[in-house]
Amino acid sequence: TERPAPGHPAPVTLPTARPAGCPFDPPGELTALRTERPLTRMRFPDGHVGWLATGYSAVRAIHADPRFSSRYELLHYPFEGGYTGELPPAPVGDLTGLDAPEHTRYRRLLMGKFTVRRMRLLTSRVEEITTEHLDAMERQGPTVDLVEAFAQPIPALMICELLGVPYAGREVFQRHVATVMTQRATTDEVVAAMAALQNILAELVSAKRAQPTDDLLSDLTTTGLTDEELAGIGSFLLAAGLDTTANMLAHGTFALLSHPHQLGALRADPGLADQAVEELLRYLSIAHTSARSALEDVELEGQLIKAGETVILSIEAANRDPERFPDPDTLDLHRKATGHLAFGHGIHQCLGQQLARVEMRVALPALLTRFPTLRLAVPPEEVPLRHGMNIYGVHRLPVTWDER
Numbered sequence: 334t335e336r337p338a339p340g341h342p343a344p345v346t347l348p349t350a351r352p353a354g355c356p357f358d359p360p361g362e363l364t365a366l367r368t369e370r371p372l373t374r375m376r377f378p379d380g381h382v383g384w385l386a387t388g389y390s391a392v393r394a395i396h397a398d399p400r401f402s403s404r405y406e407l408l409h410y411p412f413e414g415g416y417t418g419e420l421p422p423a424p425v426g427d428l429t430g431l432d433a434p435e436h437t438r439y440r441r442l443l444m445g446k447f448t449v450r451r452m453r454l455l456t457s458r459v460e461e462i463t464t465e466h467l468d469a470m471e472r473q474g475p476t477v478d479l480v481e482a483f484a485q486p487i488p489a490l491m492i493c494e495l496l497g498v499p500y501a502g503r504e505v506f507q508r509h510v511a512t513v514m515t516q517r518a519t520t521d522e523v524v525a526a527m528a529a530l531q532n533i534l535a536e537l538v539s540a541k542r543a544q545p546t547d548d549l550l551s552d553l554t555t556t557g558l559t560d561e562e563l564a565g566i567g568s569f570l571l572a573a574g575l576d577t578t579a580n581m582l583a584h585g586t587f588a589l590l591s592h593p594h595q596l597g598a599l600r601a602d603p604g605l606a607d608q609a610v611e612e613l614l615r616y617l618s619i620a621h622t623s624a625r626s627a628l629e630d631v632e633l634e635g636q637l638i639k640a641g642e643t644v645i646l647s648i649e650a651a652n653r654d655p656e657r658f659p660d661p662d663t664l665d666l667h668r669k670a671t672g673h674l675a676f677g678h679g680i681h682q683c684l685g686q687q688l689a690r691v692e693m694r695v696a697l698p699a700l701l702t703r704f705p706t707l708r709l710a711v712p713p714e715e716v717p718l719r720h721g722m723n724i725y726g727v728h729r730l731p732v733t734w735d736e737r
């Protein structure tokens with residue numbers, strides 16, 4: 334067990350405790366580290382000593398640098414109480430755990446299906462689904478859990494329709510996805526949940542090979558991918574589609590309701606929606622952390638990262654770096670937030686970002702327009718936060734409004 338050289342600070346452990354009463358801010362220790370040592374040594378729960386990057390420039394550079402690998406089996410797990418021992422390699426079809434050229438092959442096939450144009454074509458369907466859910470909320474209200482009534486079902490329906498997965502099965506796969514997203518889930522639990530998801534998808538894939546329907550999974554059956562690859566890609570996309578935008582919609586609404594000035598600005602000018610969505614992505618950074626492993630020795634910002642060392646990339650700290658975003662802790666819907674790292678950066682940059690953007694740009698303004706008096710139904714400190722989850726947000730958001 335090594336000792337820090339004189340003058341070198343001891344390795345930190347990954348800070349995860351968010352400041353009390355500030356549900357939108359990253360852990361305070363992360364913020365302090367970014368100021369003092371934006372790339373610093375970090376001790377992992379398994380004893381490995383690697384690195385923690387909190388500065389915008391380091392986090393961005395490492396995401397884009399092919400000398401860093403995304404392969405899970407090369408990474409050390411950063412969160413206490415989760416995986417123990419070596420990480421298993423990425424399941425077949427999981428893009429985030431692959432490097433080029435294996436990654437490139439899948440990515441090319443999928444890029445053609447997730448183009449900006451294609452996602453824009455889905456706008457009218459997002460509008461329809463949003464309207465249906467707002468109608469249902471109105472019938473059910475005037476107090477509802479916004480997560481259950483609005484934030485979860487809209488992206489879930491969209492990804493199911495896009496892939497061609499029956500929405501009726503959602504309770505089962507939503508449970509498996511929740512397990513995969515929990516930091517403290519054991520290796521066995523995660524592996525079992527992934528396998529269960531893959532089985533569901535495998536059945537669907539063989540059905541679609543026999544009888545193609547008008548959806549992405551059927552489309553992909555003609556690309557030379559094996560059934561196992563298709564089931565893997567399908568489960569990965571389903572998981573990615575279920576538990577990401579949903580958290581942006583709910584946590585984004587919570588943030589707006591907690592910043593009445595900003596909320597007012599968006600209500601007054603729906604043309605602000607595109608910009609507002611980028612700022613909410615930056616400000617909330619719900620995909621708070623990613624990780625890479627150095628394939629060779631790399632010198633970066635005056636430090637030497639050695640081959641085999643894992644670097645944790647704090648997206649949430651980077652997106653609040655004052656060197657990149659002036660007054661970073663202020664939610665300001667009028668700022669130019671482009672260049673944020675909420676979708677990552679480089680070859681793994683989020684494949685679903687255009688879909689997520691369409692969903693947010695449609696659903697958030699529609700919610701505010703439909704319910705001009707929307708407000709929290711509980712004190713803000715009672716909103717249960719998604720601590721210890723790979724994607725941050727709220728578990729529930731009780732809201733209410735005045736009936737017309």
Ligand code: HEM
Pocket residue numbers: 396403428429430440492569570573574575577578581619620623624674675676677678680681682683684685686688689
């Ligand atoms: C990758 C965030 C929505 C599919 C990523 C990464 C981030 C991210 C940070 C990069 C991970 C890394 O570099 O290690 C988000 C956020 C979302 C969102 C904040 C919502 C607001 C979605 C949706 C889908 C999706 C709706 C599916 C349709 C993917 C895929 C990858 C990915 C397939 C892997 C891409 C690759 O490795 O080449 N996402 N995501 N995401 N995301 Fe998203």
